[in-house]
Amino acid sequence: MNYTFADRIATLSPSAIREILKFTSDPSVVSLAAGNPAPEAFPTDVIADISARIFRERPIDALQYSITEGYPALRNRLKAYMTYKHHSFSDERDELIVTSGAQQVMELVVKVLCNPNDVILCEAPSFIGSLNSFRSLGAKLVGVPMEADGMDTDALETALKANPNAKFIYTIPNFQNPTGITMSMEKRRRVYALAKQYGVLILEDNPYGDLRYGGEALPNIKSLDKDGLVIYAGTFSKVLSPGIRVGYAVGPKAVIAKMTVAKQGEDVHTAIWSQMLCDEFMGTVDFEEHLHDLQGLYREKAALMCRLLDEHLVPCGITYHPIEGGLFLWCDLPEGVDMNAFCTRAVQEYKVAVVPGNAFSVNDEPCRSFRVNFSTPTDEAMTRGVERLGVFAREFLK
């Protein structure tokens, strides 16, 4: 049998991260390529207690079919949380759906909004998981270059003018993956104003917002939304557990209603035990104190990574972008250097894996950066990994 696949799938190239991660199954390789939470970030004892309580008190609820919109108690809790903490939920205009991770928000939004070849305006570079999700439904991606304070809003306006079939702007405003950049308040207002002016929506993806360990928190773009323009994606992946696969979307009622119909055809509903766990966790612990602890953990790991880069890579001419939160640092190789050769030789010969920056390219735009992660490796592994990168960089860049 010769299999022919849908056009939408033909546009998907294998993820460069997955290719790199294959090498990391070799135990001698130090991986700075992943984006997993630190194992010590999981409140395993609290989770075990909550799970036992769920099976003691409501076992059938945890095992039976549930409704597509999400576990009602969790939805209500998240609506309240998004209202009092983020000023990002309007009872009048908005609805909330629980999803199987924030990844599913990306997929549902493009599924309900975009016909094939409709345009999505994306920060360039951006999170490969979202870009591939958009591509898998035939959307056309147009990149908007990143600046130190977020996407280039002049370029965004040019792109909006040039693409009347643009449907939404995709942004990760806090500690963007992969660049670590945070969008300034001025640009948040400008992006919102442009969306309104040109009649497009905004998909605001905020997986890392709670992991701020420096500087001042900025309001969500969703908190500016008086016109029903913003779909906000949140997740428990970075603040509780990614393995449970619980995210959520807040957006205009009409959009969430369509996403609900589409989700029903994808997985009926998100695993109910996972949703009950999130609800009980927020109700059991002091959630802000829990976030505070996580911020302390990642602040220290980020500081260690910066010290290591300063010591081993900066002297070779590799620079990195300052961050105030998140899980990643974005490093620039000197001009004229073959970035892919650097990343490939680093893992093959020096047994240290980083992600080549062009994995995050929107349309194959050239890139001489790579991404390093400091949340997953132990301090010891991080030290060993950057030392190895330093040895290699001194040879490669001499």
Add this chain to the structure above:
Amino acid sequence: MNYTFADRIATLSPSAIREILKFTSDPSVVSLAAGNPAPEAFPTDVIADISARIFRERPIDALQYSITEGYPALRNRLKAYMTYKHHSFSDERDELIVTSGAQQVMELVVKVLCNPNDVILCEAPSFIGSLNSFRSLGAKLVGVPMEADGMDTDALETALKANPNAKFIYTIPNFQNPTGITMSMEKRRRVYALAKQYGVLILEDNPYGDLRYGGEALPNIKSLDKDGLVIYAGTFSKVLSPGIRVGYAVGPKAVIAKMTVAKQGEDVHTAIWSQMLCDEFMGTVDFEEHLHDLQGLYREKAALMCRLLDEHLVPCGITYHPIEGGLFLWCDLPEGVDMNAFCTRAVQEYKVAVVPGNAFSVNDEPCRSFRVNFSTPTDEAMTRGVERLGVFAREFLK
């Protein structure tokens, strides 16, 4: 803001089942409309023990990101199970992916195989969740009428000739939803031969196969597959828990590889605690004995429903199709009766909910049947519900 949605979503009409289920939130309504497992079918104590063990022994594994293909131990266990029990896995040709319920198999298969307007040949009537999943990606559905021993294979061949852009045949061969019909062995062979002859694939959806409580089990169509033509969908929803959202697909390696890339863009992976639970459950209990217990439970509930229908509806001229398994019975109203009026008045005036059969229509083909479920209601509720239907039927059909 005026929202414009993708064409693929515009083709989705709201599910008639959901409309009926709205009435069932009224506690005075007896619902024979759902398709949930019986609450007493959940082995809650065993599940609670397994969950506690997971958090005692491998808490980080249960909470961290995992791989898209599925939890390796569960995949290996299912490959072995599909090999020794069902002769439906070939190491040489096949691969297995764990999904977020079998619903996700439906969505992934159409996503990777069908361009908009490509044709899927469906049993008519068929499971609305699958039909809507196919519609949500722009596929064109062509119905093949059901006969007492499965789809009309002559009509299937006519449809294959008429639709050279057909990509696959969708079938639920055991205790089909909604009709309860089981496809004969002769027709299984014929469907396979036609797929081979016309170069299309088969999507074999088998959620109920393990719930056989009468007659002889028939081999899966997948067990006939020597040519890489069959994608088989299995699920834990009916034999362990639907709320955990764990299904799986066995299919040709090339197809499963594309489904894996597509799944990565949908939910990264299926909740890992759910997958570990399935694996440990199959490893802890005698799974065949567990299935035997479930079969006993549903055999009794089905028998009660048949007795009730015989007593209260058959005398009014309503007939039903015999079944050997599954969760549903399919009832035919006499010719010339307004089926939708019957179902609507039953729930509104007589407080008993059944699903109007045209909810399962492939292309709005006329229907004078309705579906009743016997797994969800208690025996007492089932009795009360059918008695009410009988009172109404005597009035409505007089």
